[in-house]
Amino acid sequence: MDRKELQIRYNAGKRDFAGLKLLESELLQLRLNNINFSRSDLRQSRLGRTHFCQANFEHSDLSESILWGSDLSEARMSHARLREVDLSGANLRQAQLVEVNLLKASLCGANLQRADLSGACLIEADLRPTADSRTNLIQANLQQADLSYGRLSGANLQGANLARAILRRANLGVDYRPGTWPTDLRGANLQGADLSYADLTGVNLEDANLQGADLTGTLLDQANLKKCGDAPGLSPATRLRTSRFKGEGMMAPN
Template sequence: MNAEEVLRRYALGDRNFAEAMLQESEILHASLLEANFQQVDFRQARLGQSNFSQTNLRQADLSEALLWGTDFSEADLSAARLRETDLSGAKLIRCNLSGAYLLKAILNGANGNTANFARALLIEADLQSSSDRRTDLGHVNFSHADMSYVRLGGALLFDANLTGARLCRADFTGTLQSGFAAADLTQANLQAADLSYANLKGAILREANLRGADLTGVDLTDVDLSGAVMPDGRIHN
């Protein structure tokens, strides 16, 4: 099966493309909402600006794919492989990425508001804001995700759930390239999170919950902790 056949069959009403081999395929500016792409091989595919909202992409392999501005709103990408995938500017609103593998994935300027990344692997992922758009991760579920060495400069994480997340050596600082300040984690839940040796310079953690969090090696000098619950349970002034 190739991209042309997928588009032709979709136009005729077919929605089932499970386990198709579509490696290196090009599907640009197409609408494929509500289709079944479970376990499809999309490695190194180019799917930019397409609409995959409400699709089933469980266990699909999108490693090294180019997904610039692609719409995955309410799609199911649970346990999908997105190693080194470029999701810059992608729409991930209410997308299910639980258990997904996003090693070194790029999500600059993506809108992941209310998405589910529970227990996902995001080691060395780049979630920094882009030069023209802030990465929106508000209300996202990152509980027990592995986000070691992740870059979050300028990202919005308002009310995000980072309970038990591993953020060892994560970088929350702003960048000259994006022009945005450090990450905003206002009211985020970081209870029992591992923030050891993370760079939080300039980060905003107003009213955040840090109870039981590991802050080993973290410099809090320039961090806004107004009203935050500290690891020992006290409220920061």
């Protein structure tokens, strides 16, 4: 099926295209809201600036496809294969991306507000600087991912693997807007991560692994560092005013 035939059928009211094979297809700047592409093969396709609001891509393969600037708000994409996909500037607000494979994917500037990426593979993914307010990243694998300058305030990263991730100058702290709260990093693996000059004000880091992390110039005011244990990488430039460290509930030095 080519683009023309798909568009004709869609305009006639058909929405179920499950199991479709459209390798290297070009579906640019179309309106395909509510379409069902579940279990479809769309590898290496050009899908930029297309409206896929509330579309179904569950268990589909979109590896190496281009989806920059597309509207995928409220889309269902759980268990999809999105290796090396380009989602730069895409709208993924409230999208379901549970356990998706986003290895080396580009999500630079994507809107991930209230998106569910729990258990997702984001190894070496580019997430600069995404809008991640209240994003669910529980148990996500973000090893060596680039989240520098990201706005992650309110994201849930409980148990996430952020080993060697780049969070330089990222904002994970309280932004004091109504309905927002600090990022949850309880039990997260931040071993060897670059957190230099990041804002972790009020962040919950209880039981997180900070071994070898770079915290140069990091803001940790009122952060919960309980049960973190020794954290090599803490430097005199790190602000720890009113923070708890080593589970002692003590006032950390300024």
